[in-house]
Amino acid sequence: xxxxxxxxxxxxxxxxxxxxxxxxxxxxxxxxxxxxxxxxxxxxxxxxxxxxxxxxxxxxxxxxxxxxxxxxxxxxxxxxxxxxxxxxxxxxxxxxxxxxxxxxxxxxxxxxxx
Amino acid sequence: xxxxxxxxxxxxxxxxxxxxxxxxxxxxxxxxxxxxxxxxxxxxxxxxxxxxxxxxxxxxxxxxxxxxxxxxxxxxxxxxxxxxxxxxxxxxxxxxxxxxxxxxxxxxxxxxxxxx
Numbered sequence: 469x470x471x472x473x474x475x476x477x478x479x480x481x482x483x484x485x486x487x488x489x490x491x492x493x494x495x496x497x498x499x500x501x502x503x504x505x506x507x508x509x510x511x512x513x514x515x516x517x518x519x520x521x522x523x524x525x526x527x528x529x530x531x532x533x534x535x536x537x538x539x540x541x542x543x544x545x546x547x548x549x550x551x552x553x554x555x556x557x558x559x560x561x562x563x564x565x566x567x568x569x570x571x572x573x574x575x576x577x578x579x580x581x582x
Numbered sequence: 583x584x585x586x587x588x589x590x591x592x593x594x595x596x597x598x599x600x601x602x603x604x605x606x607x608x609x610x611x612x613x614x615x616x617x618x619x620x621x622x623x624x625x626x627x628x629x630x631x632x633x634x635x636x637x638x639x640x641x642x643x644x645x646x647x648x649x650x651x652x653x654x655x656x657x658x659x660x661x662x663x664x665x666x667x668x669x670x671x672x673x674x675x676x677x678x679x680x681x682x683x684x685x686x687x688x689x690x691x692x693x694x695x696x697x698x
Contacts, residue, residue, distance in 0.1 A: 501685065511673065513685035524683040558627060562684075568615050568634075568677055571686060573627035 470495065472561050472574035480580045481549050489544040489577045493561030500542040501562070501571055502534065506555035514557075517542050518564070549581045584609045584676050588689035595664045596697050602649075603659045603692050605674030612636075614678035616650070617686070618659045622670040630672070633657065661694075669696045 473492045481487050493500050502514040513526040517536035525532075531547040540561075546553055556578050560571035585608045595601035607616065618630040633641045633650050640648050645665075649658045661668055674689040 499684075503686070510690050511686075511688040513687075516683065516685060524685065526685065556625060560627075560686075568613065568679060568684065570615075570617070570629060570632055571677075572629065573619070575624070575626045578625075 472559055472572055474557075474559050474574040474577050476577060477575070478578045478580070480582065482582050483549055483551060485549050485581075487546045487549060487553075487579055489546075489557050489559075489579070490541065491544070491559030491561075491574060492541045493559075494572055496563065497561035497572075498540050498564050499562045499569070500536055500540065501560045502542070502544050503558045503560065504528075504555045505558060505576070506552070509555075511558070515544065546579070551581050554579060554581045584611075584614075584678060584687045586674050586676050586687050586689040588672075588674050588692050590692045591690070592693045592695070594695040594697055595661075597664055597666060599664055600660060600662045601664055601694065603661075603672050603674075603694065605657045605659070605689055607655050607657060607674070607676050609655070609676060609678060611678040614676055616648075616657045617675045617677065618646070618648070618657075619673045619675060619688075620668075620670045621673065621691075622667075627673075631659065664696045666696050666698060668694060670694060 499518040516524045534544040536542045556576045558576045560573045562569035562571045616633045645662045671691045675686045
């Protein structure tokens with residue numbers, strides 16, 4: 469069974485541009501979570517999507533947004549990129565989000581903002 | 583809010599030896615899960631082990647086991663017969679259903695090096 473997949477593997481952008489990151493969950497999983505792993509800041513929760521709806525977001529500005537598609541894949545958009553947005557972005561998926569379920573992670577997208 | 587603390591930024595162990603990584607957490611919830619994830623240099627976050635708070639029995643997965651002390655809010659990971667492939671960052675994490683949210687809260691991580 470395929471795990472969580474993410475694309476692209478690496479992404480290089482310049483300040484002010486927009487970045488789009490993609491995630492496909494494990495088959496049968498309906499919840500998708502996004503986390504940012506920035507150097508020195510650890511892993512921080514960004515967004516949670518379940519059944520196509522945004523259910524919760526972490527302490528990030530509105531220029532971080534996303535959506536979940538009918539097939540439960542998800543997209544994370546970062547607008548007006550800033551240098552401090554450089555980080556590894558990890559996507560995780562779990563079975564239906566209304567319960568304590570194990571989250572399984574993808575390989576991540578490394579975003580570099582120049 | 584939950585917090586997770588890993589007090590050992592770096593550790594090393596000889597191959598085939600046993601090592602214990604420490605983790606403490608703080609929560610007022612009764613129902614929560616605790617996890618250890620491993621992140622090797624390839625950066626893929628891999629689930630090592632899970633512990634449900636309502637279970638008194640410590641979880642084990644092959645060479646990996648935990649010492650879950652609920653009253654002390656302690657959740658340590660023991661790796662037996664350490665192998666070179668165990669070299670990685672290890673993150674302790676908690677998951678609870680506070681306010682209908684289910685995000686993981688991570689510690690800062692412990693970098694484990696297995697020495698041949």
